[in-house]
Amino acid sequence: FLFRRFHTGIWYSCEENIHEAGEKCRSFIDLAPASERGVLWLSVVSEVLYILLLVVGFSLMCLELFHSSNVIDGLKLNAFAAVFTVLSGLLGMVAHMMYTQVFQITVSLGPEDWRPHSWDYGWSFCMAWGSFTCCMAASVTTLNSYTKTVIEFRHKRKLFEQGLREEQNYLDQEAFHYFQDRSLQSISGTVEVYPGHTGPRAGL
The missing domain is CATH 1.20.58 (Methane Monooxygenase Hydroxylase; Chain G, domain 1)
Known part of the structure; x- marks a missing residue:
């Protein structure tokens, strides 16, 4: 038996030509079973x-x-x-x-x-x-x-938004305490002023 070298791809299958120099190539699509x-x-x-x-x-x-x-x-x-x-x-x-x-x-x-006896x-x-x-x-x-x-970006964004909410709540509480203190000072000032005006007046 003569073992011919061959190489095959998607389009062509080429094998060593024993009688002549070079290779004999055939379409692999034609060689494949119908x-x-x-x-x-x-x-x-x-x-x-x-x-x-x-x-x-x-x-x-x-x-x-x-x-x-x-x-x-x-x-x-x-x-x-x-x-x-x-x-x-x-x-x-x-x-x-x-x-x-x-x-x-x-x-x-x-x-x-065409069938090869061994191939790799x-x-x-x-x-x-x-x-x-x-x-x-x-x-x-x-x-x-x-x-x-x-995931890291969303986590950092969540932490940033949470920090903003906490800071906003803190500012709201500070503003509430500030205006509450101002209101108390205004009320206490009013209480101190009015008693002086309502005291007894000397007659003519």
């Missing part, structure tokens, strides 16, 4: 959406750099970027799993002249799963940071 081509196309669509959502998340992160003066807007942009990154990571995971399933079924049910995952497949891991780790870290910042 029952699995729908899953393969779903994998392709998911991969495209995965890349598009990553681009959107990256654009939002770049936009956040121009709003460094406004902390609230920067946090919101960071949160939206993290959400898009999470969605892209989930789509990427689904796409990788669907492609792996289609490839394994194609190895078992594909054309006789290459660097691009490992990079795809590595990018998914980094993508999810970055997005989860960003969401945790955003949630922590929002």
Whole structure:
């Protein structure tokens, strides 16, 4: 038996040409069983959406750099970027799993002249799963940071409003005591003045 080297991706499967120099490439979509081509196309669509959502998340992160003066807007942009990154990571995971399933079924049910006797995952497949891991780790870290910042901001705002209410109550009490003391002084002054005016007068 002659074992030919080959490498396969979403679009093409290329194998070593024994009779001539170079490689013989065929469309992997044509090699896949007819029952699995729908899953393969779903994998392709998911991969495209995965890349598009990553681009959107990256654009939002770049936009956040121009709003460094406004902390609230920067946090919101960071949160939206993290959400898009999470969605892209989930789509990427689904796409990788669907492609792996289609490839394994194609190895078992594909054309006789293509079926490999042994195979292993290459660097691009490992990079795809590595990018998914980094993508999810970055997005989860960003969401945790955003949630922590929002909770701290709300707590500080609550303490600030509580301090304002306590200060307002203290000022109201001080004003009440102040006006109460002024009223008592005014009443006592009136009581002292009127007895002098109502005393006995000398006759002519």
